[in-house]
Amino acid sequence: MEKNDWQYKFTTFTTNLNYLPEEMKPFLPRSDSRLRPDQRALEDGNFELAASEKHRLEEKQRAARKWRAENPGNDFKPKYFK
Numbered sequence: 480m481e482k483n484d485w486q487y488k489f490t491t492f493t494t495n496l497n498y499l500p501e502e503m504k505p506f507l508p509r510s511d512s513r514l515r516p517d518q519r520a521l522e523d524g525n526f527e528l529a530a531s532e533k534h535r536l537e538e539k540q541r542a543a544r545k546w547r548a549e550n551p552g553n554d555f556k557p558k559y560f561k
Contacts, residue, residue, distance in 0.1 A: 497522060 499513045512518060517532035547553055 494522070 497513050497518070499519075504514070507514060515532075517529050517536065520526075520529035520532060547555060
């Protein structure tokens with residue numbers, strides 16, 4: 480039986496696209512989206528943790544944007560792209 484009702488009606492195939500085996504973690508870059516705590520919590524069905532992680536990240540981004548606006552000359556410069 481599929482439990483796709485709590486997985487946004489995704490099929491088993493689409494849900495497994497983000498499957499993350501423990502033995503793979505050491506080989507992934509830190510920027511891999513499968514390592515995001517909000518995404519992991521959402522995929523594990525822990526909606527409260529996912530929402531709080533998302534809120535924490537948004538507040539961190541707002542604070543950084545406000546700090547850059549208040550401190551001219553500290554503009555954001557992409558690390559990998561020009």
